[in-house]
Amino acid sequence: MLGSDGLLDVLLSGGRRDDRLTHVRHLPAREGVRADWPSWADPDLVAGYRALGVERPWRHQVEAADAAWSGRHTVLATSTGSGKSLAFWLPSLTAVRTDRAAGLLDPGRIETVARRGSVLYLCPTKALAHDQLGGLDRLVTAARTRDIRVAACDGDTGFDERRWVQEHADVVLTNPDFLHFALLPNHRRWSRLLGSLRYVVVDECHAFRGVFGAHVAAILRRLRRLAVHYAPTPAGRRTDGPVLAGPGGPVFLLASATTADPAASAARLLGVGPDSIATVTEDTSPAGRKTFVLWQPPELPGASGPWADLVPEEDPWATPLPHPEPVDPVITREPDRDASDGGAAVAGAAATETRTGTGSHPGGVGIQLSGGVTDPAADPRSLVAVSPVAGLPTQDADPGGAAALAPHEGSGPRGTGENVVTDPSDRPRRSVTAETADLLADLTAAGARTLAFTRSRRAAESVATVTRNHLSQIDERLARTVAAYRGGYLPEERRALEGAIRDGRLRALATTNALELGVDITGLDAVLIAGWPGTRVSLWQQAGRAGRAGADGLVALIAREDPLDTFLVHHPEAVFDTPVEATVFDPANPYVLAPHLCAAAAELPLREDELALFGPDTRALLDVLVERGALRRRAAGWFWTHAEAAARLTDLRGTGGDPVRVVEAGTGRMLGTVDAAAADATVHPGAVYVHQGATFVVSELHLADAVALVEQRDVDYGTWSRWATSTEIRAVQRERRWGPVTWGFGAVDVTSQVLSYQRKRIPDLQVLGTELLELPARTLQTTATWWTAPAEVLEAAGVTVELAPGALHAAEHASIGLLPLLATCDRWDLGGVSTALHADTGMATVFVHDAYPGGAGFAERGYALGETWLRATRDAVASCRCTRGCPACVQSPKCGNANNPLEKAAAVRLLDAVLAHAVPG
Structure with a gap:
């Protein structure tokens, strides 16, 4: 197989593309440092890892596992492919087996059996949870430890299977959404799991940032509270082995990409002091030599190319x-x-304009944070309308602090x-989608296994389609080894694609950042990054996919025709020599915390001695909620008294409502989903919807039922919606x-409001017609x-x-x-x-x-x-x-x-x- 230098030669195409290369950085290889297996590790699990090829673990794995086994919350922040999974599965599965063995030794004590240890695994996406499930199945099979019962449970899990998980599973893999909407509100059904929690694994925790991070922080506090509630009494706790769920709750193990100050971020996420977090950041896994190139597509004034050259970069699914x-x-x-x-x-x-593109603004019902309550009994959502009051969370500003951070x-x-490098507007460059498709086709033809990360779902489909078209001129079988991967696909389709790229049936995927997180895809030779992904954390997460398991790899960051990308590819120090960002979120944000306090009170009435768990200013926020009628104060605590489920008061990811299902009208086959916020602009009647290179035309959109009906048709045009937006000041509060x-x-x-759409012929984008729409x-x-x-x-x-x-x-x-x-x-x-x-x-x-x-x-x-x-x-x-x-x-x-x-x-x-x-x- 070609090394990174050989792959770079493929990109350069025998010197014909030398002018597009703006910088090459060779990241040296790193030797791995091994350590012995911990003495406490379960022998069968160790044998299982050895059977899977892990003769001895890396030192950072052992350091993190030892800290977790000793009962300390632990964060492991190392690079993609450094083996973080072993560091959290070794102590947690050992705890499960230790408890099972104790129950077998003393079968007469029923409380011992009931308190066998359990583990909860949380990650940002369903795909990652199912990937971990596959890895665990391989481990327990290799270790011959079928007494460990592992299951994934999320919104796709059926009722019967969910009941089995509640009653029997030792390890449950899920996501924060399921925890918030299903597990915590129905905690009595999950009392066995909650009462026996030894460990909670929070994977890819750097993804919990911004408002989403604040939501997850509140969810983890609610989880800790219920785990303590269901924990065995201190008199019934064992004193040997790992720390049990009890007054302090389970031990949390957090896995993160390399970020700034991971201990502080982990502590903020859990609601504990940074001193209580054991931090492991030195990556001792081997790394192959990595060639990282910065690339700018060529100037093509007046040139024509494949239709991808003319497709706008906007994401019709993800861009509101x-x-x-x-x-x-x-x-x-x-x-x-x-x-x-x-x-x-x-x-x-x-402040009103007509826009051309393929997106819409987020809609849906959120928590009303200002204005009066007209009928609290009719709509409990309006009760959680919190305005900041004296004593609510604030930060003391350092007047000179921000300025001191200036360059x-x-x-x-x-x-x-x-001088900043910019391009005159009359000298257009080739689109990043077309350039990426060319490079991906060349790498695939050369035998490389490649991921091409794009900034949008539309771009992923475009890159995959054009790459297949290029390769079909060489070999149709080769063209079939390329596919798109993006959000909105059905779960079984996503898992089939993951399996195919993992076992080599697919050699290339054009993907959104859906594959940025830790889905285990080894053996990749190259990664193409089509446009700056927005943060250095994301850049290095995507780049880490190349050359995993110590092999050499090639990474190319390909600039969009945008001053930001242009600047970066001509200023390599801004890419390579600047620290990664910290994970930023505020768990005390009253706008986020208020609905979670309502959800916590609905789960169990909030007591005075529990308020510190949610932050020092929780009492003041509860007073606001009581004043507005959201909660009732009684001697025993704060109560939720409304019929509506309190968990429905907030939207964790701000998607604006349930996703719209895309269904083939003639067969009833469900193709995928589109975010509610983007449905008006992307699956309106007459819109062209692309799925793995096949084109469909939307015949009907039923917003009330969240369904778009489509018919497969070969068309030579695309659709671009037009809409108007306006900004209005509703109330001046200060x-x-x-x-x-x-x-x-x-x-x-x-x-x-989406008003109309245009049909434009591919590839010349000649307008074929304009149709009016009647959408809300x-x-x-x-x-x-x-x-x-x-x-x-x-x-x-x-x-x-x-x-x-x-x-x-x-x-x-x-x-x-x-x-x-x-x-x-x-x-x-x-x-x-x-x-x-x-x-x-x-x-x-x-x-x-x-x-x-x-x-x-x-x-x-x-x-x-x-x-x-x-x-x-x-x-x-x-x-x-x-x-x-x-x-x-x-x-x-x-x-x-x-x-x-x-x-x-x-x-x-x-x-x-x-x-x-x-x-x-």
């Missing part, structure tokens, strides 16, 4: 608000979390310095003035903070009418990038709008809003720290050494408008002019 090219008037918008693109630039008299000062206040500048915080409506408007009710810049402030800053959109856009991007330093959130938890003339304020305005229904408290934090936040934003932009703007200051990884227009120097002048009027306090 994709945006078109700038029009006049202009509003700049940074979209909601999870969007792969971000701000259409618009400036004008009203080194440039040569002047305008940030002059090193306001302050800095002279002519006004700061506001309140409730806003971001409304989106979707409104995201959230909270935002905003500041205005009246004409005199713009004039004082020297910001002309022509410069205003770019200056405001740059200020918006930079402020969104800086707010996570102060609000304990993730950039993807925020959205933004900037406009040179907003209808509600009557002047130039920059909005930053929470990207969740009802808000999440982040924008409110920005309002409270307005001067600190804006000054940090100004300093970060001005001190950046680039000239025109770069990812370190004003470019955004989410900007679907290609980070245009951006006026860095004008933004600094504008921020200076606004801050000149700042009023302390």
Whole structure:
């Protein structure tokens, strides 16, 4: 098989693509360091691992397993493919077998048998849980330990199978969603498992970030509470072996990618002190030599190519608000979390625009966080409407802290310095999907096993289709070894694809980040990353798929035609020499915690002595919930008294409702699902839906039933929806003035409605027709903070009418990038709008809003720290050494408008002019 140098030669195609290679970094191989098996490890399990080829474990595996066996919560943060699974399965399965052996030795004591140890495994995705299930089955078979009963249980599990798991399983693999919606609310049915928990494994815990991370933190606290409730009495506990579930609850083992400060993140997730976390970060597994290349597709002015060249990069399934090219008037918008693109630039008299693309805004019912309660008995959701009050969780701001994090000062206040690499707009480059398809076809033809990571579901289908077309010209059998993998596929289809790439029947997958997490796919030779994935943690997780198990590997980061990607492939230090990000989330966020307190009270009435588990300010939040009628206070504690299930008050992943099922009308065959937020724009009547290269046309969309009916047809066109969005201030809850500048915080409506769609011929994208649609408007009710810049402030800053959109856009991007330093959130938890003339304020305005229904408290934090936040934003932009703007200051990884227009120097002048009027306090 070709080594990494040989694979690079394949990419370079005998020198014909040398001009596309911008940088090569060779990451040296690393020798592995072995250790002896722990003396406490179950001999049969050790024999099983040896039968699977693990003669001796790596040192970091033993260190983590020893810490867990001693009863300490443990986080293991090492690279992809470093064997984290062994580190948590060895102590947990040994505990299960130890308890089983004790029961057999003393069969007359029924309480001993009832308290046999159990293990709960949590991970972000169903696919990863089922992958771990397969690995465990292989281990227990090799170890001949069929007395360990292992099962996966999630939303796809039938009632009969679920009952078996409740009554018999020793190891249960699931996800936070099932824990929140099914297991914890029905805890009495799961009392056997909860009362015998020895270990809780939290895999890929770096994925629990932002608001989702705050939700998972609350769920784990609820789990700890119920585990203590069902634990045996201290008098009945064993004293030998691992720590049992008891007053302190089970031992947690957390596995993470390499992140900044994993101990602090793990402690925040569990609600314990960092000192109680044992941390293992030194990776002692072997690593092959890895060749990492940065790649820029060629300029192709006027060229034509396969239809993938012309497919937009927006993700029709995952992007709530994709945006078109700038029009006049202009509003700049940074979209909601999870969007792969971000701000259409618009400036004008009203915050309403028509957009072209294939996405829609999140809809669905969220927790209403502001406004009155009209009929609490009719809708308990409205009861969980919490507004911050005195004593609720806040963070003490360090006025100089954020500014101190800015890059080194440039040569002047305008940030002059090193030129940023950009491309003139009239010299287009080949699309990243077409370039990736070419490279994937060449690698597959050369015999390599490859994953190509794309930023969207549509791109994954496109890359797979075009790659197969290329390979079919060589060998039809070779073309059949390439497939797409993305969210929305049926579970059995996903597992079949995972098995096929694992055993070699498939040689290449074009995938979204669905395969970024720890699904065990070994023996891969190369990874192509089509566009910057958004964070360095994701970049290295994806890159870690290449050359696993100590083999050499090749990784290529292929730039999109976007200034952010262009900057990165020409500045390798920003990719290779910058630390990975920390996992950021706030478990004390009252907007997230409030519905979980209701869920906890519904599970068991909350007692005074339990409140510390949820944070120091829980009592104040409970008082708000009682005042609003969500909970009732009695002498015994706080009670949930409503008929509706409290767990339904919140949407963990903010998907806006149940997914829409895509069903073939003639056969009833279910093809997959589409997120509710994207259904209007992607599976409307007449839309073209692509599934593994086959095209279907939607005949009917039934939103009430969450079903889209499709018919398979070979068509030579695609569909692009058109919609209008508007942003409206619903209520100003707080306001302050800095002279002519006004700061506001309140409730806003971001409304989106799909109006029509165009049919465009493939590949030339000639418009074949436009059809009107009658679909309901979707409104995201959230909270935002905003500041205005009246004409005199713009004039004082020297910001002309022509410069205003770019200056405001740059200020918006930079402020969104800086707010996570102060609000304990993730950039993807925020959205933004900037406009040179907003209808509600009557002047130039920059909005930053929470990207969740009802808000999440982040924008409110920005309002409270307005001067600190804006000054940090100004300093970060001005001190950046680039000239025109770069990812370190004003470019955004989410900007679907290609980070245009951006006026860095004008933004600094504008921020200076606004801050000149700042009023302390």
